[in-house]
Amino acid sequence: MPAASTPSPCRRPNVLVFFTDQQRWDTTGLHGNPMGLTPTLDRLAREGVSVDNSFANQPVCAPSRASLQTGLYPTNTGAFRNGLTMRRDVPTLARSFRDAGYDTGYIGKWHLAGDHTQGPVPEEDRAGYEHWLAANLLEFTSDAYETTLYDEDGARHHFDGYRADALGTAAIDFIDRDRDRPFFLFLSFLEPHHQNSRDDYPAPAGYSERYGTPWVPPDLAALGGGNWKEHLPGYYGMVRRLDEVLARIVETLERGGRLDDTVILFTSDHGCHFKTRNGEYKRSLHDASIRVPTVLRGPGIAGGVRLADLVGHVDLPPTLLEAAGIQVPPRMQGRSLLPLLRGEGSAWRQEVLIQISESEVGRALRTHRWKYGVTAPGLDAWNDTHADEYEETYLYDLRADPDELANLVGDPALEQVRAELRRLLTERIVESGEPGPTITARPARTEP
Incomplete structure (x- = not known):
């Protein structure tokens, strides 16, 4: 097993979360997809840990996102379904990192401030993030080539170009700022989620055509229904572009000599079954809805590991905090993966609890x-x-x-x-x- 990288002395690592939306685990090369969509993610997995059995504890946007911010099951966050505001008194990653001296930032889709479709998210509903460039419901303030986000002062910012590229550029600008303390950045995309206003998967120009004859996951092929025949090419094109954005960010960290001083978590809020299980894309207990790609890389994290143990989203916030040397709030319900990876601690529970709402x-x-x-x-x-x-x-x-x-x-x-x-x-x-x-x-x- 390759040794874990070591952070620079006397400094806590930077922490970056690269968070996609509605991405199935089997879109990735590390899980057997033959389309070559995720070479950068596959590289990070080889250099770090692939959490091979990683599951959303609730297969819909807001509840899953609430778990990622708090380490709590959705019913304890106030956001057990979409359209609700996350409770303001729950422990959050942003507050823990901020209190530990980190420069905290959030970029992209939030979806934890009720039904706000336009305008800035109120400061009290931003979970403690200092730097902010986001929209509550990004699917309603943007389209594939039109993106509107709001900063921490409530000012509106419009970005041209493909939406995922715009968020990636904003993330690079944040990473490259002069600072004398480590950063914690949560970068949250809408891709490869469908565009709600017209129920399609808008890949960058020309990318759907690249994947016009797509590999079909066996569950979709066997079920036969749904709309995957229409949408897989665009969906795959969106996944490919996300990996290219990830590559730009990794190159930025490498160029600045910060890659080995940065903990990177890649994961998604839930999967997608393309209306084969019910009348929409998720909200079911099937792996197509709940299983997501999850990769960890960085200082203190062993390299070249395929972790077979079953992991829920509630376990990821404690993992990030421990990786940064920050005490995990006792109210968090998840458990850090780091003792498991080191072969320490008590036995790991080999089952994951899933809560389902809306459907x-x-x-x-x-x-x-x-x-x-x-x-x-x-x-x-x-x-x-x-x-x-x-x-x-x-x-x-x-x-x-x-x-x-x-x-x-x-x-x-x-x-x-x-x-x-x-x-x-x-x-x-x-x-x-x-x-x-x-x-x-x-x-x-x-x-x-």
Whole structure:
């Protein structure tokens, strides 16, 4: 195993989060995509850690983003669904880094200040970031070649050129500032999310044509429906351009001699199933919705590691703080990955809790072999945060059926499996801060 790089003496590392939107894990070369979309990310993975089993704890924008800012499950952040404002009293990355002497900055899409579609995000809803160049709902203040962001003083800034390029240039300007303290930058893209106003995937000019005959993920090919045939070329073009922006940022860090003094986290808020599982792109327990590419590189992080353990978004904020030598707030519910990577600490839990809102009031457990999900059909998925009673709804054997095509929730041969998963899911729900629910077992029958 290559040795971890060492930061410069007497200085904490810089920290950069490169955060994409709606990017499936299998868009990357490191996860087997043959289209050559992510050479820079693949390089960072070779030099650092690929978190091979990385999952959003809620597969929709605002709740997932709230977890990334706080290390909390979405139901504890005030933003358990879209359109809500994150609570102002929760621990955040920005406040922890700022209090430790970091120069903190946020660039791009925020989506944690309710339904603000235009205008600046109020300072009290920026989670403690000092430097700010963002829009709450970037999909409504921008298009592929038109980008409007607001700075920390509320001033409006318009950028020409492709949207991801504009955010990348802003990030490079932030990185290159003269400063006498380390920086923490959270760079949040809209790509490769669809453009809401017309439901398409606007890649840079000419990029959709590059991928006009795309590799098709096996789950999409098997399901057959949805709109992936129309949108995969544009989606892949957007992913490719994101990697080119990442390359520009890595080159900037290298040129300034700062790459080995910078912790880089690459991840995404959730995946995309192209309307094959429900009427839109995510909001389901399937890996296409919840599994994302996650890579860590930097000082104190071993190189050339493929981490097989199951990791949730709540675990990433404590990881960044520990990597910077900052105490993790006790209220954060995730656990740092660094002891796991060093072979230290207590045993790692090999299941991830998934909360689902908007499409259903649901909870799910993802283990290495099983995907187990429960729902509360009588509740309002927009307004109800959780349920006291759930019904078993989904069971997939991921070893035999990695594309989650056969729902085995009523299979009588798996009754004991369901009983154990029911117990584990109930435990994890309680650990997340919710009351212990009643889960009704599904009568034995095979359901497609």
